[in-house]
Amino acid sequence: MFVIVVGGGKVGYYLTKELIEAGHEVVLLEKTRARAVQISDEIGSVVLARDGSEGSALAEAGANRADIVTAVTGDDEDNLVICQMAKHHFSVKRTIARVNNPKNESLFRHLGVDEIISPTRTILGAIEQDIPVHELLHLADLGGGDLELIEAHLTDESPAIGRTSADLAMPEGCTLFAYIRDGKAQSVRAETQFRGGDKVIVIGRRDCEDALRGTLIGEDEDTSSL
Template identity: 45%
Template sequence: MYAIVVGGGKVGYYLARELIQGNNEVLVIEKDGAKCERIAQDLGDVVLKGDGCEAATMEVAGFGRADMVIAVTGDDEDNLVSCQVAKVKFAVPRTIARINNPKNEAIFRKLGIDTTVSATAAILSQIEQELPEHPLMRLLTFKGGGLEIVEVKVPPASAVVGRRIRDVLLPQQSIIVLLVGQDGTPRVPTSDTTIQAEDEVLAVTPTENEETLRNILTSPPGGSEPGSSDPGYGRPGPAGPYEPYR
């Protein structure tokens, strides 16, 4: 595999080193001459001094034959430009961009970047797992689809404990796909499956309904669960959001 790494800072340096150790062909593009010298001394002739956002540099680097372009500079705009040009002009099969500001993640996805990596989002996800007052964890976001796979832990005081899935009003297009009990046993749900206290619920939901889903699965009786007349919610039973559970 031929991988081009745009950005020769600490992230780019260690990434290139690991890729080289995996017997991949690697080229690092870096503007700073001192960083280029360090990479050349430690890793060999695998560095090109230049701007990874400029087409001329990309031509010299061989973007046209690259299997993957990984942009890991400290500037989100540079990472976006490098990956976009790689994808559009050079038809690189796989582009990966480092995101320093998590707010830019949705923009990167909409503009066609295959994979985004955000250290801030990763740390936040880990914190969310440790905080009982924030029981929802985002596991996966589908590129361009506006859907997410999330995990929600059902507290003992939740209004949904002891209720069948068909009787729980979820946001439209939200579906529970797996329940994992307190003992770690997974259960593929049907419409008659009962939700138990401490269940870990894996669900697919539109991004904009994430917080609503969390409230429904964690709020105590008399809390924020909506009525069937509220906008944006499906109806319980086979005619509602649980048609897949036949």
């Protein structure tokens, strides 16, 4: 597989190294000449000292025959432009972008970036899993981001307490999937009755979060987006 990596920071460097070790053909675009030379000295002549957000640089890197273009610079705007050019100008099959500001994720998705990697959101998720908060936690994106896996922490005040899953009027597009009680994960059945302390795993559409919060957590909770 031929992969173009744009951005020679830590992520781009290790990504390129790993891909080469896995036997893939890789070219890395890094606009800072000194950094490009440094990487080239370490991993070989697979580095072009060019700005990957310029079409001519992508062309020189062989975007016309690339299987994947992955934009991992520290700049969301650059990453979006790179993926847009790769997709629409060079017809690259798959584009992957690093998104630093989680608020930009929906824009990237809307503009057709195939895969979005958000280190910020991943770390946020990890922190939230370790700290008991009475909130909806985003666990993972499914199916390219239209669906997500959400964890709801139920308290004694949650409207779902004492009710069975069959009794709950789940929002359109949300499905109860599993629950974790006393550290043990179990499938949700129609007769499953929820208790305070349960963690309920839901598969739902991203735009259903507020309605889901009302059903499982209660309206008093902060409804700000995750």
